[in-house]
Amino acid sequence: MARTNKSMYYVYILKSKNFKKSYAGFTDNIERRLKEHNSGKNFYTKRYKPWVIISLEKFSNKLEAINKEKFYKTRTGRRKLKEIFKVYCPVV
Numbered sequence: 001m002a003r004t005n006k007s008m009y010y011v012y013i014l015k016s017k018n019f020k021k022s023y024a025g026f027t028d029n030i031e032r033r034l035k036e037h038n039s040g041k042n043f044y045t046k047r048y049k050p051w052v053i054i055s056l057e058k059f060s061n062k063l064e065a066i067n068k069e070k071f072y073k074t075r076t077g078r079r080k081l082k083e084i085f086k087v088y089c090p091v092v
Contacts, residue, residue, distance in 0.1 A: 006060070007028045007062075008028065008058055008059070008060060009026055009028050009058070009059045009060070009061070009062050009064070009065035010026060010027055010028070010030045010056055010057065010058055010059070010065065011024065011025070011026045011056075011057045011059065011065050011069050011072070012024070012025055012026070012030060012033070012034075012053050012055065012056050012057075013054050013055035013056075013081060013084060014034075014037060014045070014051040014052065014053060014054070015051065015052055015054045015085070015088065016048040016051055017050050017051070017052060018048070018050070019048045021048040022054075022081060022085070023037070023044065023051065024069055024072035024073060024077075024081070025069060026065040026066060026068070026069040030053070030056065034051065034053060037049065037051045038050050038051055054084060054085070055084050055088075
């Protein structure tokens with residue numbers, strides 16, 4: 001399959017199905033990346049699998065996606081994640 005120059009980038013938030021853990025990342029292929037997390041290819045996420053995507057944001061610019069991922073890893077970004085979790089898992 002030929003790859004176009006106009007790639008889309010995704011910032012995703014994962015939640016572990018079995019633990020109170022989350023993970024934020026970015027990719028240009030969300031299906032592949034979720035498989036990697038759930039197959040144990042990532043050091044952090046392999047300990048808490050399986051994972052589900054609870055938030056997905058689309059960007060046409062790689063730098064914007066990287067900056068949004070970095071934001072989620074800050075104190076203010078973690079507060080925003082708590083808001084997302086309230087919608088996805090209201091009992092947490």
